[in-house]
Structures are given as C-alpha cells and as structure tokens.
Amino acid sequence: xxxxxxxxxxxxxxxxxxxxxxxxxxxxxxxxxxxxxxxxxxxxxxxxxxxxxxxxxxxxxxxxxxxxxxxxxxxxxxxxxxxxxxxxxxxxxxxxxxxxxxxxxxxxxxxxxxxxxxxxxxxxxxxxxxxxxxxxxxxxxxxxxxxxxxxxxxxxxxxxxxxxxxxxxxxxxxxxxxxxxxxxxxxxxxxxxxxxxxxxxxxxxxxxxxxxxxxxxxxxxxxxxxxxxxxxxxxxxxxxxxxxxxxxxxxxxxxxxxxxxxxxxxxxxxxxxxxxxxxxxxxxxxxxxxxxxxxxxxxxxxxxxxxxxxxxxxxxxxxxxxxxxxxxxxxxxxxxxxxxxxxxxxxxxxxxxxxxxxxxxxxxxxxxxxxxxxxxxxxxxxxxxxxxxxxxxxxxxxxxxxxxx
Numbered sequence: 001x002x003x004x005x006x007x008x009x010x011x012x013x014x015x016x017x018x019x020x021x022x023x024x025x026x027x028x029x030x031x032x033x034x035x036x037x038x039x040x041x042x043x044x045x046x047x048x049x050x051x052x053x054x055x056x057x058x059x060x061x062x063x064x065x066x067x068x069x070x071x072x073x074x075x076x077x078x079x080x081x082x083x084x085x086x087x088x089x090x091x092x093x094x095x096x097x098x099x100x101x102x103x104x105x106x107x108x109x110x111x112x113x114x115x116x117x118x119x120x121x122x123x124x125x126x127x128x129x130x131x132x133x134x135x136x137x138x139x140x141x142x143x144x145x146x147x148x149x150x151x152x153x154x155x156x157x158x159x160x161x162x163x164x165x166x167x168x169x170x171x172x173x174x175x176x177x178x179x180x181x182x183x184x185x186x187x188x189x190x191x192x193x194x195x196x197x198x199x200x201x202x203x204x205x206x207x208x209x210x211x212x213x214x215x216x217x218x219x220x221x222x223x224x225x226x227x228x229x230x231x232x233x234x235x236x237x238x239x240x241x242x243x244x245x246x247x248x249x250x251x252x253x254x255x256x257x258x259x260x261x262x263x264x265x266x267x268x269x270x271x272x273x274x275x276x277x278x279x280x281x282x283x284x285x286x287x288x289x290x291x292x293x294x295x296x297x298x299x300x301x302x303x304x305x306x307x308x309x310x311x312x313x314x315x316x317x318x319x320x321x322x323x324x325x326x327x328x329x330x331x332x333x334x335x336x337x338x339x340x341x342x343x344x345x346x347x348x349x350x351x352x353x354x355x356x357x358x359x360x361x362x363x364x365x366x367x368x369x370x371x372x373x374x375x376x377x378x379x380x381x382x383x384x385x386x387x388x389x390x391x392x393x394x395x396x397x398x399x400x401x402x403x404x405x
Contacts, residue, residue, distance in 0.1 A: 004071055004075070007025070011082070012067070012079065013043075014047075024041060025041070026038065026039050027049070065160075068080065068163060072161060073118055075117050076114050077113045078114065079117075080154050080158060081104055081109070084150075084154045085100065093264060103146055104150055108151070117155065120164070122172060125148075125151065129147075129175075129176055130176065148169055148173045151169050152167065155169055187349070187353050188344075189354040190344075190350065197343060201330065201333075202215055202330060205333065214310050215351070216280060218355075219355055221355065221372075222355035223243075223275065224352065225320055226249045228309075229249040229318060231309040233307045234307065236309065243274070243281075244274050245273050245274075245275060247264065247266070249261055249263060249264075261302065263303040266374070268376040270374050270375055271374045273371055275372055288309060300316060324347060331344075331345055356381070359372065
C-alpha cells in the first residue's frame with residue numbers, strides 16, 4: 001500500500017512535490033514533452049506558484065478528499081488533521097484558523113492524534129473530553145465544543161469517503177453537557193452597587209487616566225475590546241450621536257510564525273452596527289479627543305487606517321493584557337481603601353456583560369438588544385447576556401398585580 005510522503009518538517013507532500021537535501025521544495029511537471037521544475041524555499045510559496053501557473057495539466061489535489069480516499073486506511077488522526085487544516089486555511093478567517101490549530105495541537109495531537117482513524121472508537125473521543133474537562137486542563141464546555149466541532153467535521157469527511165463506518169464524535173460530548181447543567185458556571189455581571197463603585201473610582205483616580213475613557217466606552221456601548229481599539233475618529237458621528245462599528249483589531253500568528261496585529265472585518269453582517277451614544281460615552285470621547293490634541297499625541301497608520309480613537313502611550317494599540325492589568329490595578333487600589341463594597345476581579349468581557357444585563361432590564365425589545373450587541377443569533381443574546389436580576393424578577397412579578405385575578 002502507498003505511504004504518505006512527508007517533508008523534513010512532517011508536512012504531507014502532494015503528488016509531483018518534493019524536497020531537496022538543502023531544504024528547497026520543488027514541483028515537477030511536463031509541457032510539450034519536456035520536464036520542468038518550480039522551486040521555492042517554503043512549501044506554501046511553492047503551492048502558490050503552482051496555482052498561479054497557467055493550467056498546464058490537471059493537478060491532483062491531495063490535500064482533500066482524494067488523499068483521504070486513497071490513504072485513509074493508514075492515516076492517523078494527526079494525518080487527517082494536517083490535511084483538513086491545510087484545506088481550511090484558504091476558507092476561514094485568520095484568527096479562526098489559528099484558534100483551530102492551537103486547540104487541536106494543545107489538546108488532541110499528543111493525546112489521541114497517533115491513533116489510526118479506522119481504529120478510533122466512541123470511547124477514545126469521550127475519554128479525551130472527560131480527561132480535558134475533569135483533569136488539570138479544566139477546559140470549559142465552550143472550548144470542548146469547539147474541539148468537538150473540529151473533530152466532527154474532519155471525521156465527517158472520512159465517513160463520507162467510506163473510510164470509517166460511523167463518526168465517533170456523535171454524542172461524545174453529551175455526558176459533559178449533562179455534567180455542565182448540574183454545575184453551571186456562568187459569567188456574572190457587576191451588581192448596580194459594584195458598577196457605581198467602579199465607575200466612581202475611575203472618575204476619581206488620576207493614575208489610570210490614560211485608559212479611563214476606553215473603559216467608559218466599553219461599559220457604555222457593550223462593544224468588544226477589539227472593536228473599540230479599531231475605532232477611528234471617522235467612525236464617531238457627533239452630529240448623529242452614533243458610533244459606527246465596522247471592524248476590529250485582532251492579535252494572532254502571521255504566516256511567518258510571528259504574532260502581530262491586523263484589522264479584520266466582522267464575521268457576519270450583525271457585526272456592522274451603529275450604536276447610539278449615551279451622554280457619558282459622548283463626554284468620554286470628547287475628553288479623549290481633547291486629551292490627544294493637548295498632548296499632541298502622534299497618530300500611526302495601520303492596515304490603511306489612521307486617526308485611531310484610542311492610542312497607547314507608545315503610539316500604538318493597547319494590548320488586551322495591558323487593559324486587563326490596569327483594570328486589576330484599579331480594583332486593587334479601590335479595595336485597598338477599605339470601602340464597604342469590595343470589587344471582584346473581572347475581565348473586559350464582564351463590562352460588556354454588565355452593559356447587556358442593564359440593557360435587558362430596561363427594555364423588552366430583545367431584537368434591539370441583539371442588534372446593539374452585534375449577535376447574529378438572538379439565542380446568543382438570550383443565553384449568555386440576558387441575565388435575570390433580583391430587581392428584574394420582582395418588577396416582572398409586580399407587573400402582574402391586578403392582572404391575573
């Protein structure tokens with residue numbers, strides 16, 4: 001039986017591809033009865049050259065179903081993953097692709113990745129999930145669901161090509177979902193008193209004035225951190241009193257293996273939206289504008305965009321780590337003053353969650369909440385952000401007084 005050919009880095013080589021002893025890759029083909037070669041230092045660049053060639057001959061795509069059909073009987077789960085990921089690279093957004101790679105490499109590759117796909121059983125997948133959920137990894141159900149989604153799609157192709165008789169991922173996560181229901185861990189919004197204490201302290205302290213307005217925008221719009229960092233002053237319409245959200249800053253691995261920032265468009269149309277400005281948000285943005293003018297803060301250009309609303313002291317984007325660190329410092333400083341109300345530690349996503357919780361308590365128009373939050377599916381809004389509060393429950397029941405009887 002044919003064996004998979006690999007390069008020195010373990011990548012599966014397609015038909016007509018090869019690697020020389022000096023590490024240079026080649027692709028051989030015939031034209032008019034003569035043999036020709038394409039060369040490149042990297043496999044990805046070589047394949048780009050092949051695609052750009054005029055259609056000399058039919059090039060078998062051994063990155064997809066043909067490879068699985070031909071070599072399925074000897075493929076390991078890692079082999080299948082390599083083929084699947086390579087094929088997905090051109091079709092999914094960069095951060096999504098890198099998340100898929102990281103999740104597979106961290107949690108699957110060295111655990112069950114060496115098993116041949118024809119020898120995978122339901123318990124192989126199920127035991128892995130239980131190990132990741134209950135073991136020292138302590139993975140959340142959401143992360144496990146993402147991993148299961150990757151494996152499910154990979155093995156679905158093997159099933160459709162009749163390499164395996166059933167997809168072993170079906171119902172593999174059901175047991176953990178049942179356990180999760182019994183022990184639900186849900187993000188908690190700040191209470192009204194916690195929210196007021198945090199906001200008042202942010203207004204009072206001068207130590208973190210550089211990030212105060214960004215915090216107020218996050219809390220007062222419910223937008224994501226990446227969306228806030230990508231805002232330019234052209235997106236702020238003071239005349240119409242709206243903020244246009246249409247892109248986000250992402251930080252991920254580039255093709256050269258190094259990490260860096262890039263501007264990405266929303267995955268769905270729901271990500272594009274105009275959010276009306278609350279008075280405090282408008283005041284924060286005006287303050288930020290004046291601060292930049294007074295400090296004569298230098299602007300920078302990135303991915304064709306410039307005139308950003310929030311610029312770090314170094315003249316670039318704030319990192320998520322820097323924002324989280326400063327929020328933690330604010331909480332530490334506040335709690336050190338021995339106030340009656342102690343603030344819990346929280347992430348920037350709690351600011352978004354708190355905004356949505358307050359909004360849901362003030363309106364019954366869930367479609368409006370869905371739009372403002374930028375959710376494609378209203379189920380996401382209801383499941384993760386429409387958090388019931390004691391006050392909301394009491395008010396809801398009070399509204400029925402004199403109505404039911």
